[in-house]
Amino acid sequence: MKIVIIGGTGLIGSKLVARLSEQGHQAVAAAPSTGVDTLTGEGLAEVLADTQVVIDVSNSPSFEPAAVLKFFETSTRNLLAAEAAAGVGHHVALSVVGTERMPDNGYFRAKIAQEQLIEKSAIPFSLVHATQFFEFVRGIADEATDGDTVRIAPVLFQPIAGEEVAREVGRVAVGRPVNGRVEIAGPERFRMDEFFRDALAGWGDPRQVVTDPQARYFGSVPGERTLVPEDGATLGEIRYRDWAADK
Incomplete structure (x- = not known):
């Protein structure tokens, strides 16, 4: 089937294109660099012609609250309208x-x-909720850095390899729409401050991890279970230490 991946040149998108192509699907990477811009609508009608499934793994270039809200609302509205016109089924x-x-x-x-825009649309859908990617661990540490210290809350943390995110998103995409959400996470659950203390030691990073119950996670203080899935989530198999050892 023809599957268009919005954000198909990024971390997860490129893995999806490769994986779905190997499975025999016509997997098409759609991004501004390929002539498709969901913010303006440029190229959407053309790329969605004869498409059965659209996977959106795009991300905002800015995390500033107003900018990121505008990005996801605008791009999602444009994408859903183009999908409806093209007869996309998932x-x-x-x-x-x-x-x-x-x-x-x-x-x-x-x-x-x-998600609310997707849920209100007439197009059958599936939402895949993932925990933080292994590939973003260094970025999380950098965001939490204050001078020579990394301030991390003692909350639960269950990161997952990007490879396994792509595998699960691809599996959902070729199946029947769930018209709801599925959750995916890594195989191991940590206390976040302890995870980063071990991770920085493994990198040979001299920064000190400080346990701070009020430490912010990208601007907000997370609760004990904010960042981990509910019971019944699909769990990956790749452990962080094994993944890091290969990098």
Whole structure:
């Protein structure tokens, strides 16, 4: 089948294109660099012709609250309208575990707005909520850095390899729409401050991890279970230490 991947040149999108192509699907990467812009609508009608499934793994270039909200609302409205015109039968979107549990976080609010637009659309859909990717661990540490210290809250943390995110999103995409959400996470659950203390030690990073119950996670203080899935989530198999050892 023809599957268009919005954000198909990015971290997860490129993995999806490769994986779905190997399975015999016509997987098409759609991004501004390929002439498709969901913010303006440029190229959408052309790329969606004869498409059965659309997977949206695109992301905002800015995490500033107003900018990220505008990105997801505008791009999702344009994409859903183009899909309806093209007769697309399944819309799959990658979102984040815990969006509804941290409403004061600007990025999470924007993802909720995106999901609400999808849920109100007439197009059958599947939402895949993933925990944080292994590939973003260094970025999380950098965001939490204050001088020579990394301030991390002692909350639960269950990251997942990007490879396994792509595998699950691809599996959902070629199946029947769930018209709801599925959750995916890594195989191991950590206390977040302890995870980063071990991770920085493994990198030979001299920064000190400080346990701070009020530490912010991209602007908001997470609760004990904000960043981990509910019972019944699909769990990956790749452990962080094994993944890091190969990098």
